[in-house]
Amino acid sequence: MLFLLSAVGSAADAGYKQIHVEAKADAVEVRLPLTDVTGPARVKRRAGDGFGVAIAPTKADLDASCYLEWQIGYDTTEATDPSVVPRVKFQRAGRTKYGSELTKILDEALRIGVLPRELLERERTQLERWHAVNLEAAEKVALHPEAAVARDAALPEGFERFVQKVPQLVKSTPHGAIEIQFKPKQRAVGYQPMVYVCLPLARWHGSSGALRGPGRARSKETVSYLFTRENIGYLLDIIRAFAIASPAHNEDLAKILGLLLAE
Numbered sequence: 363m364l365f366l367l368s369a370v371g372s373a374a375d376a377g378y379k380q381i382h383v384e385a386k387a388d389a390v391e392v393r394l395p396l397t398d399v400t401g402p403a404r405v406k407r408r409a410g411d412g413f414g415v416a417i418a419p420t421k422a423d424l425d426a427s428c429y430l431e432w433q434i435g436y437d438t439t440e441a442t443d444p445s446v447v448p449r450v451k452f453q454r455a456g457r458t459k460y461g462s463e464l465t466k467i468l469d470e471a472l473r474i475g476v477l478p479r480e481l482l483e484r485e486r487t488q489l490e491r492w493h494a495v496n497l498e499a500a501e502k503v504a505l506h507p508e509a510a511v512a513r514d515a516a517l518p519e520g521f522e523r524f525v526q527k528v529p530q531l532v533k534s535t536p537h538g539a540i541e542i543q544f545k546p547k548q549r550a551v552g553y554q555p556m557v558y559v560c561l562p563l564a565r566w567h568g569s570s571g572a573l574r575g576p577g578r579a580r581s582k583e584t585v586s587y588l589f590t591r592e593n594i595g596y597l598l599d600i601i602r603a604f605a606i607a608s609p610a611h612n613e614d615l616a617k618i619l620g621l622l623l624a625e
Contacts, residue, residue, distance in 0.1 A: 378395055378398070378582045378584065379395050379398045379401055380444060381393065381394055381395075381402070381403070381432075381445060381463060382444060382445070383445050383463065383466040383467055383470060384470075385470040385471075385473065385474050386474075386588075387474070388474070388476065388590060388591075389476065389588040389589060389590045390467050390470045390471050390474070390476060390588070390589040390590075391567075391586050391587075391588055392467065392586060392587050392588075392589070393584050393585070393586045394430060394432060394561075394584060394585060394586070394587070395582070395583075395584055396419055396430065396579050396583045396584060396585050397419050397420055397579050397580075397581060397582060397583055399416070399418065399419075402432060402433040402434075402435070403430055403431065403432040403433070404416055404430070404431055405417055405419040405424065405428055405429070405430055405431075405579070406428065406429055406430075406431050406560075407422075407427050407428050407429075408427050408428075408429065412532075414429065414431060414560070419578070419579035419583075420578060420579050420580070420581060421578070422578065423576065423577065423578055424563055424576055424577060424578065424579060425563070425576045426562075426563060426564060426576065428562075428563045429538070429539070429560045429561055429562045429563060430560070430561045430563075430566070430585065430587075431541075431558050431559075431560050432558060432559050432560075432561060433556060433557070433558050434463055434464055434557060434558070434559050434600065435462060435463045435464065436461065436462065436463060436464040436465050436604065436614065436615070436618060437452075437454070437459040437460060437461055437462055437465065437614065437618070438459070438460055438462040438463075439457060439458065439459060439460070440460070441460055443460070443462055445462040445463050445466045446460045446461070446462045446466070447460070447461040447462065447465050447466050447469045447622075448460065449621060450465050450469070450618055450621045450622065451621075452614070452617040452618070452621070454610070454614060459614070461618050461621070461622075464600060464601075464604075465618050465622070467589060467597065468482065468597070468601075468618075468619075468622055469622055471589060471594070471597065472622060476589065476590060476591055476594060477594055477597065479623070481594070481598065482619060482622065482623060483623060485598055485601050485602070485605075485619065486616070486619040486620065486623065488602075488605070489605055489612055489615060489616050489619070492602060492605035492606045492612060493605070493609060493612045493613075495605075495606040496606070496608065496609055497531070497542060497555050497606055497607050497608065498553075498554060498555055498607060498608035498609070501529040501531075501544060501555070502529070503526060503527065503528050503529070503544060503553050504526070504527050505524045505525070505526055505527075506524065506525050506527055507522065507523070507524055507525075508523045508524060508525045509523070510523060511523070528543075528544050528553070529544055530542065530543050530544065533599060533603070535593075535595070535596050535599065537565065537592075537593035537595075537596040538559060538560055538561045538562055538565065538587075538593075538596055539559075539560040539562075540557065540558070540559055540560070540596075540599055540600060540603045541557075541558045541560060542555050542556070542557055542558075542603055542606075542607055543555070543556050543558060544556070554608070555607040555608055555611075556607075557600070557603045557604055557607060557611075559600060561587045563575075563576065565587060565588075566585040566586070566587065567585060567586040567587070567588065568585065568586075569584070601615060601619075
C-alpha cells in the first residue's frame with residue numbers, strides 16, 4: 363500500500379510538472395508549473411538593473427515585477443511526450459527528433475486560424491537570412507580586469523580580480539520578453555545560446571480562466587499563457603530568436619516549419 367501511494371504521488375508530481383499545450387476556440391493555451399523551481403519554468407523578479415533574480419514563489423508575494431522564465435523547446439526524443447506533433451519528425455546528429463512545445467503551439471495556432479499560414483511561410487523564407495547572424499559564433503565571453511575592492515585586502519597575495527562578461531540579448535514586448543542567454547556547453551568546450559521566454563505576471567491565467575493577479579503561489583500551482591491573434595507577433599519573435607541563435611537551431615526550424623506547412 364505504501365508503494366502504491368508513493369507511485370500515485372510520483373505520477374501526480376510528474377503531471378504537475380508537465381508543460382501542456384492545448385488549442386481553445388480562439389487561442390492556444392500553454393499551461394506551466396509555477397512552483398517547480400528545478401524545471402524549465404521558474405519564477406523570477408526583475409531587479410533594478412534589468413536582470414531577473416530567481417525567487418521562491420511559495421515564500422514571496424508575487425507582484426507586477428515577477429515573470430515566469432520558460433526555457434522553451436521545439437523538439438524532443440520522446441515520441442510519447444504529450445506535447446509532441448507526431449508528423450514533425452526529423453534527424454539531428456544521428457538522432458530522431460519530434461517537434462514539441464513551440465512546434466505544437468505553432469501547429470495548433472495554424473489549425474485554429476490564430477496564426478495565418480502566410481505569416482509562417484514568410485518566417486520560413488527568412489530563415490536563410492537569419493542563418494548568417496549565428497550568435498553562437500559571433501558573441502564571445504570575455505574576461506576583464508577589475509579594480510580591487512576593500513574585501514580584496516583579505517585575499518592571499520598575488521590574487522587579482524577579473525570579471526567574466528557573458529553576452530545576453532533581450533527583446534521586450536508588451537506581451538512578454540525573449541532572452542538569449544549564453545550557458546556553458548555540457549558535453550563540449552565553449553558556450554551555447556539558450557532561448558527563454560519571459561511571461562509577465564499580468565498575463566498569467568489561473569485554473570478558472572481568469573487572470574491570476576498578484577499573491578503568493580500555492581504548492582503545485584499552475585498558470586496558463588494564451589497565444590492569440592493579438593500577440594502572434596510575440597510567437598514569431600520566438601522563432602526568430604532560435605533562428606539567429608545558432609546554425610543548428612536555424613536548420614532544425616527549417617525542417618520543422620517545412621513539415622508544418624506541408625499540408
